[in-house]
Amino acid sequence: MSELWQFALVGLAGGGAYALVALGIVAVYRGSGILNFSQGAIGMAASYVFWDLYKEGDGSLPVVPAVVIGVLVGTALGVAFYLLVVRFLHSSSEMAKVVATLGFMLLLQSAAVKIYGTQPHLLKPLFGDGKVTVFGAFMTYDTLAILLITIALGIGLTLLFRRTRLGMRATALWENPQAAAAIGVSPLPTGITTWALGGAMAAFGGILLIPITGLTPSTLTLLVIPAMAAALVGRFTGIWPTIGVGLALGVAESLMRKYEINSGVISSVPFAVIIVVVVLGGTALPGRGEVLLRRLPRVSAGRVKPVSLVVAAVVGLVIAGSSPTWGSAMINTTVFGLLALSVLVVTGYAGQISVACAALAGFGSFVAARASSDLHLPFLLCLLAGTLAAVLLGLLIGGPAVRVRGVNLAIITLGLSLAVENLILLQPSMTGGSDGMVVESPTLLGLDLNPSAYPSRYAVVCVVVLAIAAVAVLNVRRGESGRRYLAVRANERGAASVGVSVAGAKLGAFATSAALAGLAGALSAFRFTIADFTGYGVFNSITTLAFTVVGGVGFVAGAVFAAVTSQGGLFANFVSNVLDLTTIDAWLAIFSGLFVMDMMIRMPDGVILHMSSLKDRTGRLLASALPVGARARRDRPDTARAESGRAEPAAAEPDASKPAEAPVTLPHVSGVEPGSTVLAARDVRVTYGGIVAVKDVSLELAAGKVVGVVGPNGAGKTTLLDALTGFAPSALGAIELRGRDVGRLKAHARARLGMGRTFQNLELFDDLSVRENILTGLDGRGRAAYLRDLVRPRRGTLNEAARAAVVLLDLERDLDTVVADLPQGRRRMVAIARLVAQQPAVVLLDEPAAGLNGAERRTAGELFRALADQLGAAVLLVEHNIDVVAATCDHVIVLHNGEVLSSGPPAEVLREQAVRDAYLGRLTPAEQVPEPERH
Numbered sequence: 001m002s003e004l005w006q007f008a009l010v011g012l013a014g015g016g017a018y019a020l021v022a023l024g025i026v027a028v029y030r031g032s033g034i035l036n037f038s039q040g041a042i043g044m045a046a047s048y049v050f051w052d053l054y055k056e057g058d059g060s061l062p063v064v065p066a067v068v069i070g071v072l073v074g075t076a077l078g079v080a081f082y083l084l085v086v087r088f089l090h091s092s093s094e095m096a097k098v099v100a101t102l103g104f105m106l107l108l109q110s111a112a113v114k115i116y117g118t119q120p121h122l123l124k125p126l127f128g129d130g131k132v133t134v135f136g137a138f139m140t141y142d143t144l145a146i147l148l149i150t151i152a153l154g155i156g157l158t159l160l161f162r163r164t165r166l167g168m169r170a171t172a173l174w175e176n177p178q179a180a181a182a183i184g185v186s187p188l189p190t191g192i193t194t195w196a197l198g199g200a201m202a203a204f205g206g207i208l209l210i211p212i213t214g215l216t217p218s219t220l221t222l223l224v225i226p227a228m229a230a231a232l233v234g235r236f237t238g239i240w241p242t243i244g245v246g247l248a249l250g251v252a253e254s255l256m257r258k259y260e261i262n263s264g265v266i267s268s269v270p271f272a273v274i275i276v277v278v279v280l281g282g283t284a285l286p287g288r289g290e291v292l293l294r295r296l297p298r299v300s301a302g303r304v305k306p307v308s309l310v311v312a313a314v315v316g317l318v319i320a321g322s323s324p325t326w327g328s329a330m331i332n333t334t335v336f337g338l339l340a341l342s343v344l345v346v347t348g349y350a351g352q353i354s355v356a357c358a359a360l361a362g363f364g365s366f367v368a369a370r371a372s373s374d375l376h377l378p379f380l381l382c383l384l385a386g387t388l389a390a391v392l393l394g395l396l397i398g399g400p401a402v403r404v405r406g407v408n409l410a411i412i413t414l415g416l417s418l419a420v421e422n423l424i425l426l427q428p429s430m431t432g433g434s435d436g437m438v439v440e441s442p443t444l445l446g447l448d449l450n451p452s453a454y455p456s457r458y459a460v461v462c463v464v465v466l467a468i469a470a471v472a473v474l475n476v477r478r479g480e481s482g483r484r485y486l487a488v489r490a491n492e493r494g495a496a497s498v499g500v501s502v503a504g505a506k507l508g509a510f511a512t513s514a515a516l517a518g519l520a521g522a523l524s525a526f527r528f529t530i531a532d533f534t535g536y537g538v539f540n541s542i543t544t545l546a547f548t549v550v551g552g553v554g555f556v557a558g559a560v561f562a563a564v565t566s567q568g569g570l571f572a573n574f575v576s577n578v579l580d581l582t583t584i585d586a587w588l589a590i591f592s593g594l595f596v597m598d599m600m601i602r603m604p605d606g607v608i609l610h611m612s613s614l615k616d617r618t619g620r621l622l623a624s625a626l627p628v629g630a631r632a633r634r635d636r637p638d639t640a641r642a643e644s645g646r647a648e649p650a651a652a653e654p655d656a657s658k659p660a661e662a663p664v665t666l667p668h669v670s671g672v673e674p675g676s677t678v679l680a681a682r683d684v685r686v687t688y689g690g691i692v693a694v695k696d697v698s699l700e701l702a703a704g705k706v707v708g709v710v711g712p713n714g715a716g717k718t719t720l721l722d723a724l725t726g727f728a729p730s731a732l733g734a735i736e737l738r739g740r741d742v743g744r745l746k747a748h749a750r751a752r753l754g755m756g757r758t759f760q761n762l763e764l765f766d767d768l769s770v771r772e773n774i775l776t777g778l779d780g781r782g783r784a785a786y787l788r789d790l791v792r793p794r795r796g797t798l799n800e801a802a803r804a805a806v807v808l809l810d811l812e813r814d815l816d817t818v819v820a821d822l823p824q825g826r827r828r829m830v831a832i833a834r835l836v837a838q839q840p841a842v843v844l845l846d847e848p849a850a851g852l853n854g855a856e857r858r859t860a861g862e863l864f865r866a867l868a869d870q871l872g873a874a875v876l877l878v879e880h881n882i883d884v885v886a887a888t889c890d891h892v893i894v895l896h897n898g899e900v901l902s903s904g905p906p907a908e909v910l911r912e913q914a915v916r917d918a919y920l921g922r923l924t925p926a927e928q929v930p931e932p933e934r935h
C-alpha cells in the first residue's frame with residue numbers, strides 16, 4: 001500500500017506538468033476560442049532557452065533567473081503568435097485555426113532541431129534533492145513546487161475569469177462574439193493576456209518537466225496530446241476538471257510503471273480511457289442549434305481532365321526514369337501524394353479533422369512487410385494486405401468520429417495514432433525495433449523492382465499507383481458517396497433528414513482514406529531491403545495534414561502540390577541537387593512552418609485554388625486581347641465553374657428549365673392509400689433534464705390530409721417533430737409509420753422509410769449547389785457506393801418529383817448555384833424541393849413559411865396543400881401564421897406547455913377562448929380568424 005502511495009506521489013509531478021500545459025490550453029481557448037496545438041512546442045522552445053542559460057549550474061545563470069527568462073520567452077512566443085497570426089483568424093474555419101497552430105508547432109519544433117539537435121538533455125531536480133513526507137511517503141521539492149504552482153494557477157485563472165473585468169470580457173467574447181463586438185468589447189486585450197498566460201504556463205510546465213522526462217524537441221512538444229486530452233474532459237473551459245484529469249493521468253502512468261507494464265501501454269491506456277469517456281459523452285448527431293454556420297474549405301467538382309492527367313503522368317514518368325536521385329525523390333513524392341489523398345478524402349470531402357494518416361500508413365507498412373518476410377507473398381498481394389489492414393485500423397480510428405466532431409476528433413485521432421505508434425510500430429517484439437524487418441525484393445511480372453538497385457523502376461510503379469488513386473478520388477467526388485461525404489461535412493442533421501447514414505458516411509470516408517494511407521505505407525515497406533517503422537509518428541500525420549490543407553484540402557491538384565513540396569520530394573531534390581544547396585533541408589522545415597501559418601491567414605482554401613484563379617484571370621486577360629471568334633471558342637461556360645470548385649451539372653436529364661407545357665403536378669407517392677393512416681404516435685414524451693418539453697402527445701396523420709400544429713413559443717412544437725423524426729434521443733412513446741414501429745429507429749432510417757422533414761433553420765448543405773442538395777435526397781443508400789464510386793461514380797439525375805418541385809418552386813435558374821449564395825426565401829424553397837424529391841409518405845414541416853413575404857407565403861401555402869392533394873402525403877405543418885394554417889390545414893392541434901390544449905377543424909379550434917388566451921390572445925375582438933378555404 002505504502003509503495004502504491006509512493007508511486008502515486010511520484011506521478012503527481014508528471015501529472016502536474018500535464019495539468020499546467022492543459023491549463024494554458026484552457027486559458028487560451030477561453031481568451032481567443034482557439035485550441036492551441038502548439039502549446040507543448042511553446043513550452044519546449046522556452047525550456048531550451050532555460051536549459052541553455054542554466055545547464056545545471058554550468059551555464060551563466062542560477063536557476064531562478066533562468067526560469068524567469070524561460071517563462072518570459074514562453075510568454076513572448078504566445079503573444080507574438082497571437083498578434084501575428086491568431087488575431088487574423090477570428091472568422092476562419094476551425095480547420096484553418098487548427099492547421100495554423102500546427103504550423104507554429106512545426107516551426108518551433110524544426111527550429112529547435114536545427115539549433116539544438118535531437119539528442120536528449122537531462123537535468124537534476126531544479127529545487128534540490130530535498131523531500132517532504134506525506135502520509136509515510138516522500139514527495140520531492142520539485143513535485144511539491146509543480147503541485148503548488150498548478151493549484152495557485154488554477155485559483156488565479158478561476159478568479160481571472162470569474163472576478164475580473166478582463167475575464168468577464170473574455171467569457172462574453174467566447175460565448176457570443178457578435179454581441180460582444182456590438183457592445184464594443186475588443187478581443188485584443190483578452191487575446192494578448194490569455195496568450196501571454198498560456199505561453200507562460202507552457203514554459204513553466206516544460207521547464208519543470210525536464211528533470212523528469214529529459215529535454216528533446218519532440219518529448220515536450222508532444223506533451224500537448226495528453227494535455228489536450230485533460231482539457232477535453234473539462235470541455236476546454238473547466239479549470240478544476242482539467243487539473244484533476246491532468247494529475248490523474250500522471251498518477252495512473254506512475255502506478256502502471258510500478259507494475260512494470262510495457263511503456264507503450266503506459267503511455268496509451270490512460271489516454272484510451274479518456275477517449276472512451278469523451279466518446280460516450282458524445283452524440284450521434286449534433287443537437288439543435290449546435291451546427292454553426294462556418295466557412296468550409298472549398299472542394300473541387302471532381303472532374304477528371306484527361307489531358308491534364310496524361311500530361312502529369314508523363315511528366316512524372318519522365319522524372320522518375322531520369323536518374324536514381326530523381327527516382328528516389330519521386331518515390332517520396334508519390335508516397336506523400338497518397339497520404340495527402342487520404343487526408344483529402346477524410347478531411348476535405350467528409351470534413352473530419354483526422355490526424356492519423358501516418359499511423360495508418362505505418363500499420364499498412366508493417367502488415368505488408370510481415371506478409372513479405374513471414375508469408376513470402378508476392379509484391380502485389382503484400383500491397384493488398386497492407387491496404388486492407390489499414391482499412392480495418394481506419395474503421396477503428398474512425399469509430400469515435402461517429403460521436404465526436406471537430407477539433408475534439410483531431411485530438412482523439414492524435415491520441416489513437418500515438419497509441420498505434422507506441423503499441424505496435426515501436427514495439428521491437430513485433431517490428432524488430434531499430435533493426436527493422438527484412439522484406440523480399442519486389443517484382444512485378446518477372447521484372448525486378450528493387451528500389452535500392454532500380455529506384456527509377458520502382459518510382460514508375462509508384463507514379464502509376466498515384467495516378468490511379470487520384471482518378472479514384474476524383475470519381476468519389478462525383479459519385480453518391482462523395483455527395484454523402486459533402487452532405488455530412490456541411491450539415492449532419494440535414495444529411496440524416498434525407499436518409500444519409502451519418503455514421504456510415506464517416507466510416508466510409510475513414511475506410512477509403514485508410515486504404516490510401518495503407519497503400520502509401522505498403523509501398524514504403526519495399527523502399528529498402530529492410531523495412532523499419534520508426535518514421536510514422538504523429539509529426540508525420542501533422543505535417544501531412546498541414547501540407548495538404550496548404551495545397552488545397554479539397555483538390556487533388558492540392559494534394560499533388562503538397563507531395564511535390566514535401567520533405568525529400570521533388571522540390572527538395574531540386575533545391576539540394578540542382579541548386580546544390582545541400583544544407584537547405586532544415587531550413588525548408590522551418591520555412592514550411594512559416595508558410596503554413598501565412599497560408600492559413602491569406603489563402604485558407606489552398607494554393608491550388610489561388611493558382612487556378614490566377615490562371616483564370618490571366619486567361620481572361622489574354623481572351624480580351626484575342627479576336628472575337630477565338631474568344632467565343634475559348635469562353636466555354638463550364639470552365640469557371642469547374643475550376644472554382646462549384647458543382648457541375650449532372651448527367652443528361654430532362655431539362656427542368658424548359659417552359660412547362662401542362663400545369664406541373666407532383667407525382668403521387670406509391671403504395672399510400674388516400675385517407676389511410678400513415679403515421680400514428682401515442683404518448684410521445686420528451687424531457688430535457690428537468691423540463692418536460694412534450695407531455696404524452698398522441699396524434700394520427702392520414703394520407704392526403706394536412707394537420708397543423710400551433711402554439712406559443714416554447715410550446716414544444718419543434719420538439720414534437722424531433723421526436724417523430726428521430727432527432728430527439730430522449731423521446732419516449734410509440735411511433736408507427738405505415739404500421740411499422742419506428743420508435744427505436746435512427747433519424748436516417750426513418751427518413752428512408754418515408755419520413756421527410758424540414759427544419760426551422762433549414763439545415764441545408766450550404767456549400768453544395770441546389771441540384772446537389774436535391775440529389776442527396778435521391779441517391780441510393782447502399783454501402784456498395786463506397787467501393788463502386790472509386791471506379792464508376794453515379795452522378796445522379798433529378799427524378800420526376802424533383803423536376804416538378806424545381807419548376808413549382810421556381811428554382812430552375814438556381815439549380816447550379818451554391819445554396820449559400822441564395823437569399824433566405826429561395827433557400828426555404830430549396831429545403832422544400834429537397835424534401836419533395838424524396839417523395840416521402842409523411843411530410844413534417846417546421847415553420848416553412850417563416851420569413852416569406854405575402855405572395856411567397858401564398859405560393860408556399862398552395863404547395864403544402866399540393867403535398868397532400870397531389871403527392872398524397874400525410875402532412876404535419878408547424879406554423880405560426882394563422883392565415884396559412886387556416887387556409888391549408890384539415891385539422892389543427894394546439895400545443896401549450898408540451899400538452900395538447902385543443903384539436904379539431906381549424907374554424908372551431910382557432911376560435912376557442914382557451915386557445916386564444918394561450919396563443920391568440922394578442923388578436924383584438926374585431927379581428928376574425930379567417931374562414932378556412934377548404935376542409
Ligand SMILES: Nc1ncnc2c1ncn2[C@@H]1O[C@H](COP(=O)(O)OP(=O)(O)OP(=O)(O)O)[C@@H](O)[C@H]1O
Binds near residue numbers: 689693711718
Ligand atoms: N436541447 C434542448 N435542451 C433543453 N431544453 C430544450 C432543448 N430543446 C428544447 N428545449 C426546451 O423545450 C421546450 C420546447 O421547445 P420547442 O423548441 O420545442 O418549442 P417550440 O414550440 O418549437 O417553440 P418555437 O415556436 O419558439 O420554435 C422549451 O422550453 C425549450 O426551452
